[in-house]
Amino acid sequence: MHKQNRRRFLRNMAALPAAWMANKVLITGVFPSSLEGANHHRSAMKKSSYRPGYIDMHESGELKVRSEILFEKMRRCTLCPRDCETDRLSGQRGDCNANGDLEVSSISAHFGEEEELVGRNGSGTVFFTNCSLLCVFCINYDVSQLGHGQKYNILQLANMMLALQKNGCHNINVVTPTHYIPHILMALDRAVPDGLHIPLVYNTSGWEKIDILALLDGIVDVYLSDFKYADAEAADTYSPGAKSYPELTQKALLEMHRQVGTAKPDPDTGLINKGLMIRHLVMPENVIRSDKVIKWVASNLPKDTYINIMSQYTPMFKAHDYPEISRRITRSEYNEVVRIAREEGLTNLRQQMR
Numbered sequence: 001m002h003k004q005n006r007r008r009f010l011r012n013m014a015a016l017p018a019a020w021m022a023n024k025v026l027i028t029g030v031f032p033s034s035l036e037g038a039n040h041h042r043s044a045m046k047k048s049s050y051r052p053g054y055i056d057m058h059e060s061g062e063l064k065v066r067s068e069i070l071f072e073k074m075r076r077c078t079l080c081p082r083d084c085e086t087d088r089l090s091g092q093r094g095d096c097n098a099n100g101d102l103e104v105s106s107i108s109a110h111f112g113e114e115e116e117l118v119g120r121n122g123s124g125t126v127f128f129t130n131c132s133l134l135c136v137f138c139i140n141y142d143v144s145q146l147g148h149g150q151k152y153n154i155l156q157l158a159n160m161m162l163a164l165q166k167n168g169c170h171n172i173n174v175v176t177p178t179h180y181i182p183h184i185l186m187a188l189d190r191a192v193p194d195g196l197h198i199p200l201v202y203n204t205s206g207w208e209k210i211d212i213l214a215l216l217d218g219i220v221d222v223y224l225s226d227f228k229y230a231d232a233e234a235a236d237t238y239s240p241g242a243k244s245y246p247e248l249t250q251k252a253l254l255e256m257h258r259q260v261g262t263a264k265p266d267p268d269t270g271l272i273n274k275g276l277m278i279r280h281l282v283m284p285e286n287v288i289r290s291d292k293v294i295k296w297v298a299s300n301l302p303k304d305t306y307i308n309i310m311s312q313y314t315p316m317f318k319a320h321d322y323p324e325i326s327r328r329i330t331r332s333e334y335n336e337v338v339r340i341a342r343e344e345g346l347t348n349l350r351q352q353m354r
């Protein structure tokens with residue numbers, strides 16, 4: 001790592017400004033009031049013997065090495081497929097609106113994720129500010145594209161991960177992580193000596209580069225990945241500049257599966273600690289070609305691949321500028337995607353609308 005930037009990072013990590021106290025309020029403030037009850041029941045849950053891969057990577061020193069390789073990539077940033085080559089370390093903001101500072105929107109025990117990640121006590125969600133995919137219909141556009149959030153340093157993020165674990169969360173779920181991968185790995189490396197031991201869930205749009213994913217091999221336990229578009233024109237229209245989405249996401253899903261395999265629940269807890277989980281959000285008029293998404297999964301991944309077919313599309317942000325996606329989906333549009341999935345022999349479906 002470049003000496004000057006390294007010094008700046010270490011200085012940031014050593015400082016615990018007033019924001020840290022604010023963060024403490026943030027994290028305790030968002031835990032549900034039922035957490036006490038959840039803690040009461042926790043003793044009844046069987047313990048998982050699962051050991052996340054990042055612990056060994058920390059012990060061998062590899063986690064630190066990889067975090068530094070990724071950190072250096074921010075100098076002419078190529079962390080996501082936009083490859084905008086912005087010098088984030090000098091403070092410039094890339095196409096994703098991120099500079100070298102870590103910005104986080106919220107940290108909480110989240111109960112809205114898939115039940116195999118939520119369990120009794122929630123998924124320990126870290127919601128990052130900014131995003132590389134820039135969807136015109138993003139429901140979280142204030143965070144992903146309007147920059148809502150606050151700065152954290154690496155030590156603060158590490159302590160937040162530990163706090164989520166201490167409060168019973170079953171995993172650390174990093175949401176929209178691509179542009180902050182270096183920071184996440186550095187925080188993990190700081191948190192392991194203090195006892196972090198729950199699985200790392202990499203919650204991504206799916207638009208990822210293979211060379212970056214390769215640096216996460218052995219570190220990420222669960223890939224929770226969208227597969228949004230199978231049509232390049234639709235990808236370019238609704239996520240401007242992301243025409244490569246179908247091609248790159250297909251390659252990324254194969255790499256993710258190579259690394260972690262098919263998601264299977266832990267026999268003791270019912271929770272998923274390792275594997276690939278796919279989400280597909282059905283949109284109006286089949287503009288994104290859900291049929292091709294499903295058929296690709298069925299043809300290229302095991303038939304028992306976990307796939308959550310989501311129905312909650314809501315036209316938000318700039319969606320009303322596109323008449324064809326300015327409404328919610330119909331029941332028959334949703335059922336048609338499920339029908340195709342069944343016809344293709346996919347056996348591990350999660351459905352939301354029946």
Ligand code: SF4
Pocket residue numbers: 077078079080081082083084085086088093094095096097098132178179
């Ligand atoms: S992560 Fe952001 S800064 Fe880096 S290449 Fe992508 S858009 Fe550019």
